[in-house]
Amino acid sequence: MSAAVLVVVGVLTGLTTVLFGFGGGFVTVPVIVWVDVAAGPAAATVAVATSSLVMVAGAVVATAATPRPVLRRLRGAGPLPAMLGIGGLAGAFAASFAPAGLIHWGFVVYLAVTVVDVLARPGFLRPNSDAGAAARHRTFAIPAALGMPIGAIASFLGVGGSVMTVPLLRRSGLPMGTAVALANPLTACISVPACVVFLSSHGADGEAGVPVVGSVDLCAAALLLLGVLPVVALLRRRPPRIADRLHAWGYVALLCLVLTAMVARAA
Numbered sequence: 181m182s183a184a185v186l187v188v189v190g191v192l193t194g195l196t197t198v199l200f201g202f203g204g205g206f207v208t209v210p211v212i213v214w215v216d217v218a219a220g221p222a223a224a225t226v227a228v229a230t231s232s233l234v235m236v237a238g239a240v241v242a243t244a245a246t247p248r249p250v251l252r253r254l255r256g257a258g259p260l261p262a263m264l265g266i267g268g269l270a271g272a273f274a275a276s277f278a279p280a281g282l283i284h285w286g287f288v289v290y291l292a293v294t295v296v297d298v299l300a301r302p303g304f305l306r307p308n309s310d311a312g313a314a315a316r317h318r319t320f321a322i323p324a325a326l327g328m329p330i331g332a333i334a335s336f337l338g339v340g341g342s343v344m345t346v347p348l349l350r351r352s353g354l355p356m357g358t359a360v361a362l363a364n365p366l367t368a369c370i371s372v373p374a375c376v377v378f379l380s381s382h383g384a385d386g387e388a389g390v391p392v393v394g395s396v397d398l399c400a401a402a403l404l405l406l407g408v409l410p411v412v413a414l415l416r417r418r419p420p421r422i423a424d425r426l427h428a429w430g431y432v433a434l435l436c437l438v439l440t441a442m443v444a445r446a447a
Contacts, residue, residue, distance in 0.1 A: 182215050188407065189207060189211045189404060190405060190406055190407020191408070192407075193207045193234065193404060193408050194408040197411075198411070199360065201364055202339070202340060208231045209338045210441055212230050223280065224284055225275060226397050228337065229379075229396045231338040232272070232338060232375040233371075233378070233396050235368075236371045238409070238412050239365065239368035239371060240368055241413055242416045243365040245412070246365075251365065253358070254362065254365060261365075264327045265331065265372070266373075267329060267330060267331020267370065268331040268335040268372070268374040269335075269373045271332035271333060272336070272374035272378055274332070275335065275378075276395065283338075287339075287442060290343070292439060294435060295432065295436055297347065298347055298432055303351035304347050304350050304351060305432070321348055321354070322349065330370070334367075340363070340370060340371060341363075342364075342366070345362075346359050349362055356422075356424050356427035356428050378395045381395050
């Protein structure tokens, strides 16, 4: 039953990767915590670590299938990818030693702040009249100085960082489809170094019945990727046509759904 659930969740993760740039962390972390409950207090760390491996694969495949003209927008990013990677390393190290409650409630707070931000501030759901002019005066929508904090928070919580990068890209005047497409390579910059740390760290005790390499549950990751990769490869090459405003509201609705599920689990 758990295997079937993980494959189905993998399909959903592939959809969120293509449609929202999430990379799967918001979907996979709660599910892996449930599947690996036998790991006890280490379940949250195993979930974050396993999510990072799934995000690496999904983000790399999605990036490879993205049209080159879209990816050329990253040329102005400067040191941002490197700063995201450094932050990803730091967050992964911290997550390896953090208590489960801190990761869980950090995840909840992260989601709640993001929902409030995209609803309250202009430029995500409502057009920002200053976005076009501001975009012409900078090389890339996300300053390199934000790379380390974005990478650290994302890898600590097992998410790809797209919940911070997509709104920033969106507020620069980009349509949702382009913002989501650019979020995937940025997610890879965070997830690759984080995954290396998790694979070499110590996670759940093997006696708990959770087969892990480092802190990564390779069995759960393989089942998730069985659903993720075909969906990402297909939809990234032939993305569905969604009205921009509807796309933005769908992004917010999914955040609210996951936030509700995480709060309900803790209740």
